[in-house]
Amino acid sequence: MEYKPGDIEPKWRNWWKENQTYKIDNQSTKPKYYVLDMFPYPSGAGLHVGHPLGYIASDILSRYKRLRGFNVLHPMGYDSFGLPAEQYAIQTGIHPAISTEQNIATFRSQLENIGFSFDWSREVRTSDPNFYKWTQWIFMRLFNHYYDRDADKALPVSELVNRISKSGNISINAVCDDDTPAISAADWNAMSERDQQLFLLKYRLTYPGEAYVNWCPALGSVLSNDEVKDGVSERGGHPVERKLMKQWNMRITAYADRLLEGLDTIDWPESIKEQQRNWIGRSAGASVRFAVDQHEGVEIEVFTTRVDTIYGATFMVLAPEHELVAQLTTDAQRTEIEAYVKWAASRSEIERMAETKKVTGAFTGSFAINPFNGERIPIWIADYVLAGYGTGAVMAVPSGDQRDWNFATHFNLPIVPILDTQKDWENAADPTKEGRYINSGIINGMTYAEAVPTLIKWLEERGLGKGKIQYKLRNAVFSRQRYWGEPVPAYWKDGVPYLIDEQELPLLLPNIDKYLPTETGEPPLARAEGWNYQGYEYELSTMPGWAGSSWYFYRYMDPYNDAEFCSKEAANYWQQVDFYLGGSEHAVGHLLYSRFWNHFLHDLGLVPHREFAKKLVNQGMIQGRSNFVFR
Known part of the structure; x- marks a missing residue:
């Protein structure tokens, strides 16, 4: 038949x-x-x-x-x-x-x-209000929790408030912004409600803050790294630039160690696991603060995994977006620096990280001071340093790092050997840790195992640095200046974000006349008439594609x-x-963010x-x- x-x-x-x-x-x-x-x-x-x-x-x-x-x-x-x-x-x-x-x-x-x-009876759609009601609900839970290192899990912010109000935050071992000040209970209780809420943003697992993003003017929106190809938007081929903007962020860094450890418990392709390990990028090292010559009170913080090489640092490199670039640029170098910054802004982070052959950079005209020997080292900017990784500043040791060596030879900068076993350093960098230190002040004659704790102790005793664990992973930008996405269930009052009442979920997308940013550059949701929460303006950005x-x-x-x-x-x-x-x-988008959210939901017992x-x-x-x- x-x-x-x-x-x-x-x-x-x-x-x-x-x-x-x-x-x-x-x-x-x-x-x-x-x-x-x-x-x-x-x-x-x-x-x-x-x-x-x-x-x-x-x-x-x-x-x-x-x-x-x-x-x-x-x-x-x-x-x-x-x-x-x-x-x-x-x-x-x-x-x-x-x-x-x-x-x-x-x-x-x-x-x-x-x-x-x-x-098919179980079909879901992320744009269905019955679905994104719960995406918004999870966002609200993230906003109302912080990560307690001692408990090794997320805990309610209400518990954090209770602890601070009784004994301050000095004894609280929690993930928070690096610039979070130590305060007493008296300090907290003397704050206004607004100042208290701003302080708590330094702990919340989702929070608004400034971050460097891929900004596409033609699309009027932030793009994720995988939406940018060769410096233009994947959709439409529009130019993309790096820009510092106020965005909602997810504190995924709080879960960095757990995300690494969890990879050993799941049967996933090793290539995916390795990509996630590299993306998280856990490194043990030291944070060092360099003073700047003729700029009293200005310091540049550097994180390094090789503090043992600090005597071989012959120059410093800042990310073009670093907040101190404009301040440190001399009048003689300003034209060159501004042109370089503009050029670097047109390149995606992936392009900048992948570039290994072409050497580019510009001298600011200023000098940092090595805290160990007091030597002045020139401060450059280069696109291979990224503002979002570490501190956005690198102490360059050309005898031990090939990229620094390439930069030094290209711009005729000094190369100083720092170990008696370094070979052929005039022709290529030698990253060895073997042998004993030379040209290295207080660690001359020491081995690597002896030198590192000696240097960290010296820094900590003088308040010039400390031992530190650092991650390449950054907190995830959670804002998009678009219409077609989940509305963020928050409103703004006196410059502080507050959550809407949970009973009012889902917060629905309003109707608007056009799907473009406003003439003043606000996101499309600003076009919605009468869209506010009890007279206060809703958050105008929407959630990214990876939320649902x-x-x-x-x-x-x-x-x-x-x-x-x-x-x-x-x-x-x-x-x-x-x-x-x-x-x-x-690998480092949906599959990483889903693991992050799942760890959080598990902390809550859900x-x-x-x-x-x-x-x-x-x-x-x-x-x-x-x-x-x-x-």
Whole structure:
């Protein structure tokens, strides 16, 4: 008998739908198994070939597990907030909700035609108010918690307030801003409410603060690193610049050690784990403060993992965005410095980190003073130093670091050997730690193991530095100057952010006349008439694309719950994602942020495990033309 797909497949698809063949319950005598695909953004183009590449594999596994007697959760939904729908709205005037709904209908039809065994009764959409109500709810929990190092978990800010009001913050071992002052209980109790709230922002797990971002003037929005390619926006090819802006941030750095440790407990590809380890970048070293010649009271803080090489520091390099650049630039160097800063602002951080062959920089005209020997060393700026990493300042030791060596030889700066075992340092840097120190003042003749504690003790005794653990990981920017995203459930009063009443969630997106920033440069939400909270202005930025995707795997477990984002009963039954399938390009984006949020939710006792996915598989990436298909 001839097989006619056009006749046979619709029949069985309809039978599956009418009989709810793949619908499952949260209770069963069978063992559970949770198979999850990274949900797609519903673009106007519909499915591309990469979607079924992964979905077919996970569907095979789901069918196999069902036949083996498992109660299989295999859902599908849509990561439906995003920039493309907003750009389409700008061009056509069609509300993003309308075009997104049309795109989802196309996706759903295509997915059903392929015949996947999804439980469609559990479909979720991040742009559905019934979904993003809980994204906003989680944001509010983050705002109302801080990370206590002694407890090794997030605790309510209300407990922090109670402790400070009784004994100040000197004995509190918590993650906070580096510039948080030590205060007494009397200091706290003498503060106004406004000053108290501003002080607490230094501890909250989400907070507004200044951060360097990828700013795209043409799109009127901040872009994430993976939305920038070769200095332009991935969508539209518009120029992108580095800019210091006030943004909401997530204090992911509080969980840096736990995120590293957690990698040893999950069955994920080693390449993904290694990318996350490198992105977090834990380093043990020392913080050192350098005075600046002829600038009384000005100090430059440097973090180094090789404080033992400090006598070999022959120059200093600042990030072009460093806050002291303008102040330290002499009149003779100003034109050159300003041109270089403008050029560096046009390059993405990824480009700057990847550049290893081309040497560029500019001299500020000022000199730092080495605290150990009092020598003056010139202060340069260069784009290989990033403002957001460490302190945005590097003490350059060309005899021990190849990038510093390249810079020194290019600009004819001194190179001083500091170990008697360094070889051929005139032709290349030698980063060895072996041997004994030379040209190194108080550590001459010492080994590495002897030198490091000697130098740190010297710094700490004089108040010029200290031993320190540093991370490459930075707090995550959580603001987008867009319309089509989750509204932040906060309002501003006297320059201080406050949360709206939880009973008023979800805070819905208002209607606006245009999806562009205002003529004065405010985000599109500023166009909404009468949109305020009891007379106070709402936060005008929206959440980034990764907000909803950082917890969506729990909503599939309990998609119709109006009282909780996921009941404890459902979470305790399904536990974790057993098999998660998606692209490796999300290694330091979605996959890292989701782990962060999950650790936080676990601290609050809302989910049963610190890690959300036991096993992760990357399906690979289709990169080129198939001659078989096209022949």
